[in-house]
Amino acid sequence: MNKYSVKCLLCGEVHDPYSLNCKKGDDSFLRAYYTAKQLMPTDMPGIWRYYNWLPTEGIIEEGSGRTVTYKSENLASALGLDDLWIAFNGYWPEKNAYIMTCTFKDLESFPTMQRLREQGDKRIIVVASAGNTARAFAHACSVTGQPLLLVVPKDSAHRLWTLHDDNHSVCLVTVEGDYFDAISLAGKLASREGFVNEGGAKNVARRDGMGTVMLDAVLTSNELPAHYFQAVGSGTGGISAWEASMRLLEDGRFGDTLPKLQLGQNLPCAPLYSLWNDVDAVDAACPEGMYDDVLFNRKPPFAIKGGVKDALEATGGILYAVNNKEASEAQELFERSEGIDINPAAAVAVASLVQAVKAGNVKSTEKIVLNITGGGQKRLMQDYELKQLPVSLTVSAKDEDAEAKVVTKAAELFGALL
Incomplete structure (x- = not known):
């Protein structure tokens, strides 16, 4: 019996398990459906604790961490809440939290890399990122040796650090432009021979990997929460929490009501907030002026079947717009209350x-889960030396030859593969 199947949410057709798109061309996500209807945690390391609800047929034993959920006392008291649970994704050894990139994007990268290994795909994987996803994939590829081409905005290069001494499997290209420019260039590169697209939000491995945040929170607290809070850029993390919650409902042991998605975006660049509330909350200079520009995605998967709009409608969700002053005060409040640094x-x-x-x-x-999508970097620096990933090439988003220049550089580094 197969562990899982992958179906189109519009036509319902079963697809090859490694598909990213409906072969009929439907504007819809594919979704993984698991044979195991109840969540049974394993004794495997890291994220593989949730192996039965991950779309892989094996694991990468080294390097992966997982979410650690605990019940808050100090922050809960400061906010007047009785049942606040914090899902922490990062480095906090005192809590047995060992996501060594300090971002929950690790939960996406390891299942994605495992699926490439299952297919025997030795092509260069292309990843566009504003920083955190790139760091996570660099970590996973340094573990597996899979060749990786990272395409990130130039202003995000400072986020590209690693703990690995050997990063020869990684080619870092920075783009003089924003995240969408990086995505556009990466898409062109991934369509070329010798390269492969990791799939972004359409990759069930990425979504179900992020969905393990909800799995951990519910297993730890023994019940689906009434509310789930997370900051979002593309909104894929919110979609992932919704999909995981539906599986937990079907499990039957954790409640009968979907958690309300309560998602936050950062002003002045909040496209999802704009789309959901029918207002203009996107400045022309975006992503300039943001508290954290990793939360800006110019074209998020909002209206696609199974996307952000569907997730918010299904859960009675809310989108918040947070200004920089509010974010700064909230960061100070959390770090003072809980005793660990968090990402912006x-x-x-x-x-x-x-x-x-x-x-x-x-x-x-009410039971509330707060997803801390990244934290502990300052704590990590007490125990480890962070090594900045070297930039292999910088190109302009306006350069018509940018694609060719990147291919040439990749050929220098990964010549045997091209």
């Missing part, structure tokens, strides 16, 4: 929770 994007989630409490969108007695 996670601070936007905390600020969204603060807004929700003030607006009466949550009750003090």
